[in-house]
Amino acid sequence: MEEEYLQRLTRAEERLKSNTYRLERLESVIQEIHAMSETMIRLVEEIRHTNDTVAGMDGKIDRLDTRVDELERLPAKDMRHYKNTAVTTVISTLTGALATGLAFVAVQYL
DSSP: OHHHHHHHHHHHHHHHHHHHHHHHHHHHHHHHHHHHHHHHHHHHHHHHHHHHHHHHHHHHHHHHHHHHHHHHHHHHHHHHHHHHHHHHHHHHHHHHHHHHHHHHHHHHHO
8 A cells, every 4th residue: 555655655756846847838828928918018119109090190180281272273373364365365466456447447448
């Protein structure tokens, strides 16, 4: 009976050594997982900050895009204005010349 207890005690000690070795190996794995977790938390915070920055830039880009559109439309507005002025000038000149010519002809026949 004593020999049976001795064998059981020996097996328990062997199992204890094996479990101790396995726990020591797991401690380093747990430390590495903890370090990776802290790194992930920092990365998430940096990504959140980056997303906030990008969102702010989106608004600025939209405003800049609106300003560029307005600037692109200005030459077309100016060109229409110049065209209208030129057409008005030509019509006024022709009308004035015609009126002068008619007046000149009318004066000669009188």
